[in-house]
Amino acid sequence: MDKETARVEAFSDGIFGIAMTLLILEFRVPILPHGDPDARRQLIHALLALWPASVAFLLSFGTVLIMWVNHHGLFKHAHKADNRLFFANGLLMLLVTFVPFPTWVLAEYLDHQAANVAATFYCATFVLVSISYNILLWSVVVNRRPGAPGSEMTIARVRRSYRLGFVAYFLAMLVAMFWPYIGVAICFSLWPMWAMLRYYEREMR
Amino acid sequence: MDKETARVEAFSDGIFGIAMTLLILEFRVPILPHGDPDARRQLIHALLALWPASVAFLLSFGTVLIMWVNHHGLFKHAHKADNRLFFANGLLMLLVTFVPFPTWVLAEYLDHQAANVAATFYCATFVLVSISYNILLWSVVVNRRPGAPGSEMTIARVRRSYRLGFVAYFLAMLVAMFWPYIGVAICFSLWPMWAMLRYYEREMR
Amino acid sequence: MDKETARVEAFSDGIFGIAMTLLILEFRVPILPHGDPDARRQLIHALLALWPASVAFLLSFGTVLIMWVNHHGLFKHAHKADNRLFFANGLLMLLVTFVPFPTWVLAEYLDHQAANVAATFYCATFVLVSISYNILLWSVVVNRRPGAPGSEMTIARVRRSYRLGFVAYFLAMLVAMFWPYIGVAICFSLWPMWAMLRYYEREMR
Amino acid sequence: MDKETARVEAFSDGIFGIAMTLLILEFRVPILPHGDPDARRQLIHALLALWPASVAFLLSFGTVLIMWVNHHGLFKHAHKADNRLFFANGLLMLLVTFVPFPTWVLAEYLDHQAANVAATFYCATFVLVSISYNILLWSVVVNRRPGAPGSEMTIARVRRSYRLGFVAYFLAMLVAMFWPYIGVAICFSLWPMWAMLRYYEREMR
Numbered sequence: 149m150d151k152e153t154a155r156v157e158a159f160s161d162g163i164f165g166i167a168m169t170l171l172i173l174e175f176r177v178p179i180l181p182h183g184d185p186d187a188r189r190q191l192i193h194a195l196l197a198l199w200p201a202s203v204a205f206l207l208s209f210g211t212v213l214i215m216w217v218n219h220h221g222l223f224k225h226a227h228k229a230d231n232r233l234f235f236a237n238g239l240l241m242l243l244v245t246f247v248p249f250p251t252w253v254l255a256e257y258l259d260h261q262a263a264n265v266a267a268t269f270y271c272a273t274f275v276l277v278s279i280s281y282n283i284l285l286w287s288v289v290v291n292r293r294p295g296a297p298g299s300e301m302t303i304a305r306v307r308r309s310y311r312l313g314f315v316a317y318f319l320a321m322l323v324a325m326f327w328p329y330i331g332v333a334i335c336f337s338l339w340p341m342w343a344m345l346r347y348y349e350r351e352m353r
Numbered sequence: 354m355d356k357e358t359a360r361v362e363a364f365s366d367g368i369f370g371i372a373m374t375l376l377i378l379e380f381r382v383p384i385l386p387h388g389d390p391d392a393r394r395q396l397i398h399a400l401l402a403l404w405p406a407s408v409a410f411l412l413s414f415g416t417v418l419i420m421w422v423n424h425h426g427l428f429k430h431a432h433k434a435d436n437r438l439f440f441a442n443g444l445l446m447l448l449v450t451f452v453p454f455p456t457w458v459l460a461e462y463l464d465h466q467a468a469n470v471a472a473t474f475y476c477a478t479f480v481l482v483s484i485s486y487n488i489l490l491w492s493v494v495v496n497r498r499p500g501a502p503g504s505e506m507t508i509a510r511v512r513r514s515y516r517l518g519f520v521a522y523f524l525a526m527l528v529a530m531f532w533p534y535i536g537v538a539i540c541f542s543l544w545p546m547w548a549m550l551r552y553y554e555r556e557m558r
Numbered sequence: 559m560d561k562e563t564a565r566v567e568a569f570s571d572g573i574f575g576i577a578m579t580l581l582i583l584e585f586r587v588p589i590l591p592h593g594d595p596d597a598r599r600q601l602i603h604a605l606l607a608l609w610p611a612s613v614a615f616l617l618s619f620g621t622v623l624i625m626w627v628n629h630h631g632l633f634k635h636a637h638k639a640d641n642r643l644f645f646a647n648g649l650l651m652l653l654v655t656f657v658p659f660p661t662w663v664l665a666e667y668l669d670h671q672a673a674n675v676a677a678t679f680y681c682a683t684f685v686l687v688s689i690s691y692n693i694l695l696w697s698v699v700v701n702r703r704p705g706a707p708g709s710e711m712t713i714a715r716v717r718r719s720y721r722l723g724f725v726a727y728f729l730a731m732l733v734a735m736f737w738p739y740i741g742v743a744i745c746f747s748l749w750p751m752w753a754m755l756r757y758y759e760r761e762m763r
Numbered sequence: 764m765d766k767e768t769a770r771v772e773a774f775s776d777g778i779f780g781i782a783m784t785l786l787i788l789e790f791r792v793p794i795l796p797h798g799d800p801d802a803r804r805q806l807i808h809a810l811l812a813l814w815p816a817s818v819a820f821l822l823s824f825g826t827v828l829i830m831w832v833n834h835h836g837l838f839k840h841a842h843k844a845d846n847r848l849f850f851a852n853g854l855l856m857l858l859v860t861f862v863p864f865p866t867w868v869l870a871e872y873l874d875h876q877a878a879n880v881a882a883t884f885y886c887a888t889f890v891l892v893s894i895s896y897n898i899l900l901w902s903v904v905v906n907r908r909p910g911a912p913g914s915e916m917t918i919a920r921v922r923r924s925y926r927l928g929f930v931a932y933f934l935a936m937l938v939a940m941f942w943p944y945i946g947v948a949i950c951f952s953l954w955p956m957w958a959m960l961r962y963y964e965r966e967m968r
Contacts, residue, residue: 162575165367
């Protein structure tokens with residue numbers, strides 16, 4: 149791998165890490181009046197009421213963590229840091245940076261009447277993320293050298309998974325319009341598929 | 354150590370560093386009306402009233418700093434970046450990222466009637482952290498090569514300390530339900546034990 | 559490249575990355591009352607009303623991303639990490655760190671009566687950024703060794719682009735005083751020029 | 764330099780960078796009502812009223828940037844990452860992470876009646892920082908090998924500057940109690956001294 153792609157990778161690592169850490173800002177400290185005799189019970193309730201925030205935090209953290217692994221997997225195939233790769237990766241970074249916002253919205257509205265709007269918005273963000281991964285895959289493959297590690301079969305397999313990911317997130321988005329919890333559940337259910345792609349990258353070396 | 358584990362380590366370093374730096378967000382600038390003749394005295398009082406925030410900041414910063422050292426100590430034994438290691442580490446990173454929230458809650462409620470709820474929540478987070486470290490230790494040890502540096506005795510010693518850590522945080526959690534300050538004091542008192550583990554790692558090389 | 563300049567570069571990468579990620583904080587979660595029968599429609603409207611925030615986010619993220627690439631391009635020519643380079647780079651980092659603030663102001667006021675003030679403030683920030691890049695170029699070129707890669711012609715070409723950038727942002731600032739949208743559009747229109755500079759750097763190696 | 768000290772240095776770089784970038788959070792977007800006929804003039808006034816925030820931002824950014832350079836200078840002498848170095852550096856990192864808070868307080872109160880409280884608090888933080896640098900210097904020097912680069916004279920010179928820094932910040936703190944602007948000016952006036960130390964480090968190699 150050339151030095152330039154290593155630099156793009158290191159920079160992307162930073163963005164992934166900061167975006168994951170900023171997710172915690174969705175948890176807001178409950179404010180209770182001092183001197184309330186019932187303060188203990190109220191604080192317990194306020195903490196328990198953070199369950200939607202916890203679900204949103206867990207989902208986004210796990211998903212971005214797995215995206216980070218796949219990013220490294222994909223960059224193992226990258227041999228040239230041309231403008232195509234650079235802008236495809238830049239688009240992905242833009243979306244990774246954006247992820248905290250739909251996560252905060254989901255955290256705020258998951259137990260609210262407008263949960264379907266929040267869940268649809270959340271899934272729509274990941275539709276864009278999966279499109280961005282497909283573009284990044286294309287920009288990597290286009291520069292593949294003939295004798296590069298990893299057979300055509302392998303690339304085809306990854307490409308199928310990436311396309312399946314797009315379809316699944318699109319489906320989740322549609323479902324979330326009516327049944328927000330099922331939409332969110334679909335997002336969770338994609339973890340094993342993305343994690344499996346990693347196994348494959350390793351076997352290939 | 355192979356390149357993959359180095360990458361996981363660098364990524365974890367970033368998460369540790371950002372989580373520690375975000376702790377400062379618990380300090381909120383006191384807002385006083387302009388033109389108040391008594392403003393100076395009020396600002397001094399407002400700054401002095403931040404002592405619970407300072408205790409919480411110091412405790413979490415110190416603990417995460419020591420956790421970071423132990424993380425490197427543990428990764429010296431890691432020879433393979435398999436999915437087991439990856440997800441065990443991911444769980445730890447999730448909890449490290451979460452630490453600022455219980456810290457902010459502790460900062461807000463340590464001088465409040467609901468201090469025991471806040472302190473119990475804080476200690477409970479570190480119960481999870483210590484479970485996560487035990488899982489990470491297991492995922493590292495499972496891949497140990499026969500001739501790896503560090504005797505079985507050493508590993509056993511670390512494992513004992515990690516289990517002791519779990520017990521101590523669990524105890525702190527129970528105690529904090531009734532005596533929040535003692536629960537917090539137990540968390541502080543664990544610093545030397547975790548710091549001692551570091552000495553041991555170095556001696557082993 | 560000597561080890562010192564590599565360190566300055568790595569540090570700058572971190573600042574670029576964090577500044578880009580902090581841009582997301584301009585998106586504030588809309589707060590709607592629980593139990594409102596019309597909550598869904600209101601949340602949709604609240605999300606659609608974030609279009610100025612999206613424009614500002616996209617513009618700043620893209621611009622800082624391209625600035626990051628140009629920063630690496632420029633540092634390929636840096637052979638000595640003297641105080642001149644150090645402070646020229648420090649000034650640029652100060653401005654990069656500052657970028658989120660005019661971006662948040664633009665996000666808040668782009669669909670507001672005071673849009674021209676916000677857009678002028680935004681463009682003025684990039685006038686300073688472009689001055690800072692010109693200073694950094696000077697501080698790099700002043701240390702060039704005779705047989706360094708890249709002809710005098712190349713340096714002259716970069717210098718012309720940097721000066722053109724200054725003129726363009728200055729123009730955008732003046733225009734934004736009366737037509738804020740055109741000022742913002744000029745900022746977007748500079749992307750291809752900065753991206754083109756990258757091509758050149760690669761060809762030169 | 765051994766691998767361990769390099770790791771401590773990289774981690775510290777991250778903390779320096781994030782602390783510097785978080786300074787921008789002191790700039791809060793002015794909120795003006797939509798539809799106010801006088802909105803433009805008001806936004807201009809609101810932006811101009813940010814001058815104390817700008818002074819505080821500039822002062823802290825510049826100071827931490829110079830601290831970062833001196834940190835690297837100091838670590839060039841570090842040959843052993845023992846617990847002494849580790850905790851001395853941890854204390855410094857704690858204080859670096861804390862710097863944004865007094866900066867935000869200074870930004871809020873510099874044009875306020877309570878400016879002297881804010882400025883005293885700010886200077887007091889840097890008294891602690893300078894104590895911490897003196898401790899770090901000690902923990903580095905204590906491990907110096909006989910034939911290490913840099914003469915005893917050089918070390919003595921740095922030590923004198925570090926002690927002078929402590930005295931200067933202590934003086935600034937006392938002065939700020941009565942004349943906040945002079946206290947802040949003393950903090951600015953220390954930049955050249957810290958920057959000079961860097962020159963010296965380079966000459967020594």
